[in-house]
């Protein structure tokens with residue numbers, strides 16, 4: 001690890017130490033504190049890889065990884081900026097016009113705005129190319145109609161990323177386009193879907209003839225499939241795929257006297273797997289730095305990371321009689337969140353199929 005990475009890690013640790021929050025598992029989905037996100041931005045810890053004129057630091061994905069690992073490790077409240085910083089900013093930088101980049105990236109980098117991802121639909125999840133939401137040209141813009149589901153954070157986002165069908169083609173992968181839509185635009189309705197843990201982070205979002213300006217198209221009209229596949233590497237390739245449950249493991253490690261000799265040897269086996277996953281995340285970040293979109297590698301890490309997280313929860317389950325109320329709380333949060341990890345960002349069997357085929 002370079003001194004630069006170490007310095008970034010220490011800056012994140014310093015902010016987490018002085019911030020008033022309760023560490024939680026799955027904090028990139030459920031830990032919402034926009035002021036924390038803005039403070040990260042003020043301290044230069046967001047959008048590190050983006051060009052300077054767009055609010056970034058022209059740093060590497062390896063440097064960004066140092067920051068994201070520390071935030072997840074600390075269970076910090078990062079969901080306000082996570083999706084926009086992780087994938088919409090990079091998507092705009094790769095495919096957006098300079099004007100679109102300048103309109104959105106600096107505000108994303110400052111955590112002044114936030115995005116939710118409108119990809120999945122009731123009949124288009126694993127088979128994302130089956131989206132039926134339509135976009136029809138109308139004057140200087142487009143009218144969008146349809147229904148998105150499982151849209152994390154749409155109730156707090158300022159903007160929505162929407163994958164929609166802009167023309168009907170024989171090949172379902174053709175005729176898709178990526179749009180930006182204002183979340184409060186007339187015709188957008190956001191309805192909550194409450195998870196089994198009792199939390200509201202999912203939504204159903206309906207679009208009833210919603211108008212969005214033509215210059216808010218990301219990239220080329222009709223090229224949405226090629227673009228979204230590249231975006232999924234950013235979505236699946238990060239440490240949130242194996243560190244979402246880490247605060248639970250950390251709480252056990254920090255609590256003295258919980259681990260017996262046999263538990264320690266099981267813990268060592270888990271730690272060895274964690275090292276492998278961290279190496280994978282590093283390799284994925286290096287591939288991104290080299291300009292490559294590591295779609296299959298990201299699917300592999302997501303699959304293995306999910307297995308690792310489930311085994312961490314199982315490990316803690318057997319220790320519970322010796323654990324305090326704080327660990328019990330986190331264990332239940334983790335258990336109730338655990339079915340989601342193997343589905344969000346692509347279901348586990350679909351990841352296996354992609355790995356086997358070597359492509360999406």
Ligand SMILES: Cc1cc2nc3c(=O)[nH]c(=O)nc-3n(C[C@H](O)[C@H](O)[C@H](O)COP(=O)(O)OP(=O)(O)OC[C@H]3O[C@@H](n4cnc5c(N)ncnc54)[C@H](O)[C@@H]3O)c2cc1C
Nearest residue numbers: 117118119120125126150151152340343344345346347349
């Ligand atoms: C916590 C969480 C957050 C999410 N956030 C968002 C979000 O912000 N935005 C968004 O757009 N979506 C989001 N999603 C939706 C997510 O991307 C989809 O749930 C996922 O892609 C699976 O699609 P589906 O639910 O339609 O399941 P389906 O596609 O109906 O699949 C159901 C099951 O069938 C099996 N299966 C399906 N196809 C195959 C295949 N080809 N090969 C083998 N097995 C298969 C799998 O076991 C799969 O779990 C989120 C989901 C979760 C759980």
